[in-house]
Amino acid sequence: MVYMLVHPPQKLVIAMGEQFTVFGARGYIGEALVQHLRTQGHQVQAITRDNWPEKGSQLGHVVFAAGMAANYRQNLIGTLQSQTILPTKLIEETNFSSFLYLSSTRLYGGASSTDEDAKLQVCPQNAEDIYNLTKATSECYLLAQDNPKIRVARLSNVYGQYKNTNSFLAAILWSAAQKGEVFFETDAASSKDYIPLDKCVDRLAKIALTAERRIYNVARGERVSHDQIARKLSDLGIAVRFQKNAPLQSFPEINTAKMDAEFGAIKSNLIERLPMLLEEIKAKANQ
Template sequence: MTGAADFTVLGGSGYIGSRLVAHLRSLGHSVWAPLRADPKVFTRPLGHVIYCVGLTADFRTRPFDTVEAHVSLLADVLHRSRFSSLLYLSSTRVYMGAASTQEDAPLFVQPSDASYLYNLSKLTGESLCHASGRPAVRVARLSNVVGPGMDAESGNMVADLLQQARQGRVVLHSNPNSAKDYIHVSDVLDWLPRIALQGSHSVYNVASGHQTTHAQWLEWLQQRTGCVVDVSSHAPHHSFSPINVSRMQDEFNVVARCPPDIIQGVF
């Protein structure tokens, strides 16, 4: 990575944003993490912006806040702010229903399904980034981020399972064979600044490239806590395609933590 730089982290109070602020400062970068309504976002130079503002678990009950976070504020920043680069944090959830998880693949949406509001708002934010005409504007599609200090109230499934396991009993409400891609927060913190400062593409998948089943999480949690595990009857099976990570690997020569290392990094 290049030398010290000036960063602005929007959404710096969230799980990823707060840790990114601390990580960037530990590398010697100057970091500003303004509050959401700080008007100086539109008057002072921002340097390299990493846009971490977003909603996750409650997007279905807060549709207008979701659009405000993923689209409206972003539009104002792209239109009015002065910055050297901007990295918008999107999600690999946008690949729901897609035939490929390569960054340039066509994507599928279903506006009548409320579950797609998150995807649509993230994709609208991505489209704004591409159409803004501003140089050095990029998108990072994050997989399911896990790590120490996860908040079970955020809707993170692993955080919820971990909280239950520490209380002695886990109830899983989805099929144990369901599988997703998980990436440890330390890999995310390492990769995002590289993309922001050096990325040669407009979109990157920030993921591990490994599928981890719910059954694996339950096995690891039982080994470490001795918890009892129950699975709800008729628990639905959720199938997600493996995330293509060749672009990150080829350009930055990075390798994400494997699933066994991820679970060790969560405790």
């Protein structure tokens, strides 16, 4: 007699993605985040001005990526509306599993430290500060909520997959691609922190789902000078010139210790990626 061992049928487990709602889904970061989340198998509702959710909506994990970019100086009321009024209304009027508000490392201008807990400096008499004031006001309101799932991500200068010239680096690369030359209107010693778009959206997704803290700097943690960019472009055959007696615009080095400890350091280097970025821009310019 032959005995056969019959195994019980195994239960088929299908891992379903999380529900996300991304506000500002047509924007530079929002659009890339939507694509990234869907690639990861998550269900994403992409929110624009045309499909704003109703009161009481169940939104899942919210990422608020809406706001003003380079045109905030020309649209003060729009800046206040998009960066402060709308996100705070969502907290009061909708239901969510978590809420991640995208802020900016611009807030550290004039601060003594770039740690997330540093005291910030703003000047209400300076219209330029409306960007920082509206971001900081939203941060304060959100972090005052007794809900550890409401978080803030302060982003540094995000680069890659450019569609316009709304940022310093994008304008530089488009000029290099289309004209073969770049004219810097700032001092060569000027510097900024840069983080690639793909790494940025990856970190945002992880913060929304698993973050242990409530506020993070999402940055490379290392400054790149305009001189370094110019030298690399020159190596790539681009003619480079600097304006004489140009202003120095140097931003502080961003402290990324909290993000690095929890999610790992971002090792991508802007200078190493410049050749690829330039080729991408050239391809778009020739379309």
